[in-house]
Amino acid sequence: MCGACGVLIFAEQEDGEIHKVTYELLGKGRVLADKLGKNLCAVILGYGLNDEAQELIYYGADKVFLFNHPSLKDFDIIKYKQSIVRLVNEIKPDIFLIGATRIGRSLAPRIAASLRTGLTADCVDLDLDDEGNLVQIRPAFSGNIMAQIKTRTKPQMATVRYKVMKMSIRDPARKGEVVEMKAEPIEDTGIKILEKKKANEVNISEAEIIVAAGRGVKSPEDLRLFRELAVLLGGVVGSSRPLVDAGWIGKEHQVGFSGNTVKPRVYVAFGIAGSPQHLFGMRYSDIIIAVNKDPTAPILNFSDYYVIGDLYEILPQLIHEIKKVRCVEK
Amino acid sequence: MNILVLIKQVPEIEKVRFDYEKGRLDRSSAGAIVNPFDLNALEAAVQIKEKIGGSVTAISMGPMQAIDALRDALARGADKAILLSDESFAGADTLATAYTLASAIRKHGTFDLIVCGEKTIDGDTAQVGPEVAEFLGIPHVAYVEEIREVCSDKIVVGARMERNYYIVELRLPGLITVTKDLNNPRLPTLRDKLRAMRAEITVWGYMDLAEEGSPRFFGLNGSPTRVIRVYTSVAEKRRSQVLSGTAHEVAQKIVQILMKNGVLR
Ligand SMILES: Cc1cc2nc3c(=O)[nH]c(=O)nc-3n(C[C@H](O)[C@H](O)[C@H](O)COP(=O)(O)OP(=O)(O)OC[C@H]3O[C@@H](n4cnc5c(N)ncnc54)[C@H](O)[C@@H]3O)c2cc1C
Ligand SMILES: Nc1ncnc2c1ncn2[C@@H]1O[C@H](COP(=O)(O)O)[C@@H](O)[C@H]1O
Numbered sequence: 389m390c391g392a393c394g395v396l397i398f399a400e401q402e403d404g405e406i407h408k409v410t411y412e413l414l415g416k417g418r419v420l421a422d423k424l425g426k427n428l429c430a431v432i433l434g435y436g437l438n439d440e441a442q443e444l445i446y447y448g449a450d451k452v453f454l455f456n457h458p459s460l461k462d463f464d465i466i467k468y469k470q471s472i473v474r475l476v477n478e479i480k481p482d483i484f485l486i487g488a489t490r491i492g493r494s495l496a497p498r499i500a501a502s503l504r505t506g507l508t509a510d511c512v513d514l515d516l517d518d519e520g521n522l523v524q525i526r527p528a529f530s531g532n533i534m535a536q537i538k539t540r541t542k543p544q545m546a547t548v549r550y551k552v553m554k555m556s557i558r559d560p561a562r563k564g565e566v567v568e569m570k571a572e573p574i575e576d577t578g579i580k581i582l583e584k585k586k587a588n589e590v591n592i593s594e595a596e597i598i599v600a601a602g603r604g605v606k607s608p609e610d611l612r613l614f615r616e617l618a619v620l621l622g623g624v625v626g627s628s629r630p631l632v633d634a635g636w637i638g639k640e641h642q643v644g645f646s647g648n649t650v651k652p653r654v655y656v657a658f659g660i661a662g663s664p665q666h667l668f669g670m671r672y673s674d675i676i677i678a679v680n681k682d683p684t685a686p687i688l689n690f691s692d693y694y695v696i697g698d699l700y701e702i703l704p705q706l707i708h709e710i711k712k713v714r715c716v717e718k
Numbered sequence: 719m720n721i722l723v724l725i726k727q728v729p730e731i732e733k734v735r736f737d738y739e740k741g742r743l744d745r746s747s748a749g750a751i752v753n754p755f756d757l758n759a760l761e762a763a764v765q766i767k768e769k770i771g772g773s774v775t776a777i778s779m780g781p782m783q784a785i786d787a788l789r790d791a792l793a794r795g796a797d798k799a800i801l802l803s804d805e806s807f808a809g810a811d812t813l814a815t816a817y818t819l820a821s822a823i824r825k826h827g828t829f830d831l832i833v834c835g836e837k838t839i840d841g842d843t844a845q846v847g848p849e850v851a852e853f854l855g856i857p858h859v860a861y862v863e864e865i866r867e868v869c870s871d872k873i874v875v876g877a878r879m880e881r882n883y884y885i886v887e888l889r890l891p892g893l894i895t896v897t898k899d900l901n902n903p904r905l906p907t908l909r910d911k912l913r914a915m916r917a918e919i920t921v922w923g924y925m926d927l928a929e930e931g932s933p934r935f936f937g938l939n940g941s942p943t944r945v946i947r948v949y950t951s952v953a954e955k956r957r958s959q960v961l962s963g964t965a966h967e968v969a970q971k972i973v974q975i976l977m978k979n980g981v982l983r
Contacts, residue, residue: 402881463879465848466857490879494860497812497845501852506813506942509843523946529840532736534951541942578857578889582874587883597981621981654981656972664736664952671953675979677972690953693975695961695968705969713973713982 393451394426396481396543398472399444400491401434402463406443408555408594409487413548414448415556416514417485423516424482427451431475433468435461438566445564448556452564453479457571462584463491466577469498475569476503481543483522485514488547496547506539508546513553522546531645531668551593551649552672589640590624597623598652600643600670601631604659604680604699608636613703614658620710626650626670628660644669658699662687679703719772719870721763722832723796724819724850725756727780727787728840736950752787755835757794757903758896763833764795765901766868773797775826779807779818785919793906793914800826804923809938812841816849817940821931822922823854831873832893836861847895858893859886863900 397413399406414430421428430444433455441452455471476484476499484499486492488510500507512534513525522544528535539545592598599618601611611625618625627641643650645665655673659680660666667690670676678691681698688694695702733748752760763774776791778784779802788799802822810818823829832854834847844860851858864876866885874887875894888894906914924933934940961971976982 400880402879405881407880465859469852490861493844494848494858497816497843497848498852498858500845501813501816501849504813504942506811507843507845508943509812509845527951528842528948529734529736530731530842532950533948535945536947536949537943538946539943576889578892579859580887581884582887583885584882587878587881621976654976654979667953675975676956677975688958689955691958692956693959693961693972695972697965697968701965702968705965706972709966709969709973710976710982713977 393429393479393481394421394424395483398486399432409550411555412553418448433460441566455571459573484543505541511546595624597621598626600626602628602660603630720829726753727784728753753838759833761901761903789914793910800920806924811941811943812845814940817935820853821927824930834895851893860895862894
């Protein structure tokens with residue numbers, strides 16, 4: 389278990405629950421570390437997280453650095469940054485990956501600035517060149533193009549978009565080491581959480597079925613049909629950006645470049661043209677079904693099944709048919 | 719209260735067309751605007767000033783033409799504007815940008831609050847704000863969508879992270895980055911615009927920042943990241959099987975697909 393740390397990943401937790409992007413980081417991190425012939429390490433901060441630290445080993449980490457302290461229970465940018473910077477200076481990883489979540493995107497730049505190292509935001513793929521340098525791939529110009537970026541300082545830091553990379557597979561037979569780190573919490577960081585409440589939102593990134601609405605929808609009331617179908621299928625309503633901009637539906641439903649990336653088993657798109665920005669967010673869905681009245685809409689090329697037709701005729705019929713199937717079931 | 723707002727001039731990205739054949743961006747039809755999120759940042763600063771007094775200074779790093787963005791900021795309620803423009807600032811990645819901005823903020827002197835946009839629409843990193851805070855050694859809260867209370871030495875804000883919405887007290891001097899949900903930026907009147915046209919704008923080059931920062935950390939020299947290659951990336955085409963028939967028949971076909979894939983049983 390000794391040996392250099394090739395890749396360090398930040399294991400994000402909120403309320404003691406590990407964010408799933410962490411397992412995606414472990415998946416990619418494992419590949420990179422193996423190629424480098426070095427260890428894959430993880431850092432986790434919080435309180436009472438011994439089981440979670442062990443989980444990270446099952447998911448591929450060789451070594452987990454655990455900062456365990458009551459004062460680290462909730463995210464505090466300064467405390468987290470200080471502990472992590474100290475660790476990075478100690479173990480000197482070649483690569484340091486953080487999820488491109490809100491917490492990650494707030495934390496990573498502070499760490500990068502403190503370490504005076506480069507940071508690439510929102511990567512969708514990572515690879516190594518012949519010299520073992522990290523090649524970071526991220527979208528540019530609203531997802532129309534991809535840029536390959538290299539960093540000439542160490543660690544090479546990147547935040548990684550959620551739901552793009554493959555999760556590692558849990559193996560409870562995996563062995564690794566949990567290293568307890570001494571937390572040296574600062575009393576007053578200038579940040580005090582006065583209140584914390586559940587954001588209580590749909591989590592579209594985790595949805596298995598998405599019924600998505602686009603500008604083909606004529607009025608906000610019509611979204612009722614989408615909700616009905618989503619409920620029938622046990623899924624979530626998704627949306628293209630114009631409906632969000634118009635205030636018809638919350639931003640948490642937005643799929644695409646500036647919204648959420650999703651990877652459902654089935655994505656049904658009604659009245660969505662299929663702009664590069666929208667495709668960016670749903671292109672990894674298992675099955676894409678599109679309904680559009682325009683036979684030249686780009687989304688047709690990017691769907692497995694498509695219907696050239698009016699969503700106002702098809703959607704009610706579909707709801708009707710599914711209800712019929714459901715009834716037969718009962 | 720002495721408030722600084724960091725604003726960036728960006729291309730009107732909705733109008734930047736992408737030429738898939740040539741694999742190039744065509745910016746000829748796009749003008750330059752103030753990064754939309756930075757207008758929310760400016761609005762927040764101006765509202766605080768209107769409520770408890772003080773001044774708002776807009777700071778931007780960019781080519782000389784970014785002066786237009788600063789004039790826009792002045793028309794929308796900023797009192798002063800500083801442009802950081804120098805050949806040696808060019809080609810900066812987020813680290814070098816933040817370093818340069820932080821150097822200028824040190825030169826500018828005392829401040830209580832720095833307000834940034836959540837992210838830029840061209841860079842889209844959301845990194846510059848937190849990096850500036852780190853270089854200045856002050857705390858920050860990102861993704862602020864609500865400002866509850868402002869006192870001379872602290873500000874109470876609401877920000878959503880992954881699972882929770884947090885109400886946070888931030889000690890000043892501090893930095894916040896704000897989302898679109900925070901407010902609706904005001905439109906400048908013609909009179910404001912005329913006033914801004916005549917206003918004086920300070921321009922600082924690298925000599926002006928020589929005492930606060932080292933040229934080795936400015937611009938391309940100070941940027942550890944490099945773009946190696948750009949290429950088009952379109953989603954993969956799929957089998958595109960047509961489902962035809964009446965609405966009723968099509969609906970039945972979709973149901974069959976859903977059943978075949980275990981979504982419906
Ligand atoms: C920086 C940037 C970021 C962006 N981020 C996102 C993002 O995250 N997500 C996103 O979605 N967009 C995003 N966009 C916007 C994107 O470029 C498109 O404008 C948007 O996706 C279009 O949405 P739409 O397909 O619903 O609307 P439209 O392009 O207007 O298409 C509507 C479609 O509905 C069809 N239609 C109309 N009526 C009917 C009917 N009765 N029955 C069936 N079909 C019908 C039409 O044929 C058409 O194809 C972004 C843009 C920029 C510049
Ligand atoms: N060149 C710049 N000049 C001034 N402020 C900037 C500049 N670049 C970024 N910012 C600020 O940092 C925020 C985040 O930018 P970015 O990291 O590019 O997404 C912006 O909303 C601005 O408030």
